[in-house]
Amino acid sequence: MPPQVKPPHCSFNSIEVVDRPWFPYLCTEVEHWEWRTSGDGHYNFWMALSGEGYLRCETQTFRIFPGAFFIFSPQQKISAAHYSGARITRFSAHFHPIQNGQRITHIKDFPLLGGEVHSLSLAQRQIDVIMRIALRRDDDAVLAQKLHEFIAQCTGQTGIIAEGALNERISEALRIFREAPASVESITQVAQQLGVSRSHFDREFTQQIGQAPKQFLINCKMIEARRYLESSHLRVGEIAEALGYKDIYFFSRQFKQLVGKSPMQYRKELQ
The missing domain is CATH 1.10.10.60 (Homeodomain-like)
Structure with a gap:
């Protein structure tokens, strides 16, 4: 019998995906890209896959670099910009956290700002799988499951929160x-x-x-x-x-x- 693999830590047991047609891969269309939001009504998992820049969330500023990720809480004001080099490519997933079949509006460990994945190549392979599922319109439950597993894996890594804030x-x-x-x-x-x-x-x-x-x-x-x-x-x-x-x-x-x-x-x- 194969050994049991301990599942990643996560304070919610599933998610509900928001704005499904929009999230899989968002690449900047221009080199002088900027992004600004006044706050959404859901959580947002955001990861940079290439390029560099900086991101400001309320009173803190963080570097954007390949492998950096953030989980924004509802209604947070966020702005980000690219400043040089390769254009920023990002993966972004908007979601509601679910616990025992019910949406939860407050998560103890979120927002999570300035995280960094241990292996960018592994994260990219997992995102590729998620993207393929997203293109199949009849796999909503599988899509939510894979996204939840990915978010749980990123947030469950030890030592992910670097001294990221400038x-x-x-x-x-x-x-x-x-x-x-x-x-x-x-x-x-x-x-x-x-x-x-x-x-x-x-x-x-x-x-x-x-x-x-x-x-x-x-x-x-x-x-x-x-x-x-x-x-x-x-x-x-x-x-x-x-x-x-x-x-x-x-x-x-x-x-x-x-x-x-x-x-x-x-x-x-x-x-």
Whole structure:
């Protein structure tokens, strides 16, 4: 007789899947992807499979990286953004937890923020199975069972909750860079605003984000530049000025270095 395998820990014994047609795989359609919600009436299991960025949930900010996962509770306000490199691919499953046949509205260990799976390749194989089941419209019960097992396995791993939250200083720097990149006159100015030396800020930011603040700021400016080119009639010089550049040629050179084509070429290819 084969040995009994202990089932993963989970404080509910099944789930009810929400918005079935939408959840299997959600890949970002653009490199400058952002996601924002004001809160749903259900739980949401969210895992990054590729790409990097950051996610803010109420007062905390977390890194997004392959294998990072979150379980959001109903009505939480969430925002997330991609900042460089490969586009973010995510798996997302919306659900109601069920205990003994009844929906439960409060789970002791949720929300669960900043988790990390031990094996991303194993998680991807399990998600592939779930996706195949999701495409078969008559397998709702099997789909719910497999999703519940997957969520239970992720949450049942020991030591999954890393020191994932970014500290408040770096979180505020991300907000400044992302929301108002044109307002940043220098990295030194931001460091002083946050109450630390430039060298300390550079070291802390790079350690937590994996990218130097100067490069991160340039990426944010180029994301804004692409948005202007895609959705406005501003001339390239006007876009450069709007982003705080005094030299249009320097702006165009940075744009080409990051995007691979000049601003004019980028706009022309959109037409």
